[in-house]
Amino acid sequence: GESVGLHLPTLSVQEGDNSIINCAYSNSASDYFIWYKQESGKGPQFIIDIRSNMDKRQGQRVTVLLNKTVKHLSLQIAATQPGDSAVYFCAEFTPNAGNMLTFGGGTRLMVKP
């Protein structure tokens, strides 16, 4: 079936470096994508979103890139900080395929001081 998946289950980076977290999605009909951050024991926290009519969107220290040709989504975090340590999920919304988000499996980001 259609699914959203992540290439790397764990990413370890040095504080101050840039982080890139990747996500592959398989449903070409998906038109809205969200990155969530989940810290231990907490709910998913919205980071940034992007619609399918865009290929890049920037926030504060974060950038999301969307490549519809290869159905790939990435989250770039600039100058990674210890507080960025968490599990990051991408989620996709597919119109007319259920009124819900489909989540990927998650990538754990570990920031070394």
Place this chain on the structure above:
Amino acid sequence: EPEVTQTPSHQVTQMGQEVILRCVPISNHLYFYWYRQILGQKVEFLVSFYNNEISEKSEIFDDQFSVERPDGSNFTLKIRSTKLEDSAMYFCASRARDNTDTQYFGPGTRLTVL
């Protein structure tokens, strides 16, 4: 900043008992959701609710589950007869308008079924 709240934060129950998980969505939101996350696994959709009725539900959401919006602020998930495999984090989410508005999640309720 408005946020989704959930109570209790942790619920422990015996197998076969009924539990009610409570959520207060963001006040001007119209669409409400329940998701669950079994430990170490990804977040899974359970049900969506709009205009006082279920708009979509997953295979997980069987006859043991029900949702209700008893008043203008609360949104509840009831599990009639809990099973061991219902142990998970349950997240409530809400969104405002059209399909591309972000869903905002609550902190979750950890349900432990013994």
